[in-house]
Amino acid sequence: MTKILNPNLNSDLHEAVDILKKGGVVALPTETVYGLAADASNENGIRKIFYAKRRPANHPLILHINSFDNLNKYVTNIPLCVEILAKKFWPGPLTILLSKSSFVSDLVTGGSDKVAIRVPSNKFFQKVLEMGDFGIVAPSANLHKKLSPTKSEHVFRQLNGSIDAILDGGSCKIGIESTIVDCTSENLKILRSGPILKNDLEMLLNIEIEDVSSSNHNNVSGSMKEHYKPNKYVYIFDKNSIKNIIDNKKSTIIFYSDYIDESVKDFKKIRMSKDPLEYGRLIYSALYEADIDDSEIILIEDLPKNEEWLAINDRIRRML
Numbered sequence: 001m002t003k004i005l006n007p008n009l010n011s012d013l014h015e016a017v018d019i020l021k022k023g024g025v026v027a028l029p030t031e032t033v034y035g036l037a038a039d040a041s042n043e044n045g046i047r048k049i050f051y052a053k054r055r056p057a058n059h060p061l062i063l064h065i066n067s068f069d070n071l072n073k074y075v076t077n078i079p080l081c082v083e084i085l086a087k088k089f090w091p092g093p094l095t096i097l098l099s100k101s102s103f104v105s106d107l108v109t110g111g112s113d114k115v116a117i118r119v120p121s122n123k124f125f126q127k128v129l130e131m132g133d134f135g136i137v138a139p140s141a142n143l144h145k146k147l148s149p150t151k152s153e154h155v156f157r158q159l160n161g162s163i164d165a166i167l168d169g170g171s172c173k174i175g176i177e178s179t180i181v182d183c184t185s186e187n188l189k190i191l192r193s194g195p196i197l198k199n200d201l202e203m204l205l206n207i208e209i210e211d212v213s214s215s216n217h218n219n220v221s222g223s224m225k226e227h228y229k230p231n232k233y234v235y236i237f238d239k240n241s242i243k244n245i246i247d248n249k250k251s252t253i254i255f256y257s258d259y260i261d262e263s264v265k266d267f268k269k270i271r272m273s274k275d276p277l278e279y280g281r282l283i284y285s286a287l288y289e290a291d292i293d294d295s296e297i298i299l300i301e302d303l304p305k306n307e308e309w310l311a312i313n314d315r316i317r318r319m320l
Ligand code: TXA
Pocket: 030, 032, 033, 034, 035, 036, 059, 060, 061, 062, 093, 095, 097, 109, 112, 114, 115, 116, 120, 138, 139, 140, 141, 176, 177, 178, 180, 191, 219, 220, 221, 222, 223
């Protein structure tokens, strides 16, 4: 049985750190989604992450550190653009890919000579990093290819019994995984779209950045064609297609437009915000809810296509 720890109790925070130091795995809240954490210098702990998630060993893990000042330990070179990005976006939902130093185990990077690093802003995660005085590797705390968790209950439902503990820090504030930017060459590339937009990065650095997030890389879990999936089938609908889709299946409808409320009766409906930040914060929760109710399929209203909605569209496209 997995233990639930309370991050407001110092004794529980110590327990989380102790478990990690001994090579155990603990789900920790971040501002994006819950991560399944291990001490980055403990290979037993790292192996347990792959085992618990049933994640292929060549899928690299993000390394979380408590501040930019510790970055040089883990990488061979810090380009100026990374200093600028870190100053503006760390702590926060930006993951930066750099050439790894020999201090980073090949288990973390799946054999690659590059490591993905971020400084999370969640205060409980920060406390654990400081108390342990270590780096923490953490993929999202879900089974491979399944929905990312934004509440401790989501983690519990997927991983109870196969991880040591969950630090219950409530709901994640952002709800969508970090933006990943590859800074290993002069031509920066976005590997995964996320809360920090391409335009934010381009404006700050005054350069053009290529977004390669929609191409499929089989060892970048978040770039696989199928990922982030609920157990039920998911379909997208819009005003034109809704009538056909809901004909004879029991559906749960995730929507944001007013016309749905008026025109669709007799189905379970989950109303979402029209604001992309608020929508993003709650979408995984809505999907978890829809996934365990007694409907047969999940219908998601088609979303706007502008940049603020890009990361959400990306996640939903991979569920279809
Ligand atoms: O917001 C987030 O990034 C969350 C929280 C927990 O920090 N983490 C997260 O981890 O989403 P994960 O493992 O579910 O997704 C990380 C993505 C994966 O697609 C992984 O393949 C890619 O980052 N990645 C990690 N290290 C990499 C590397 N060295 N080279 C290329 N891609 C890498």
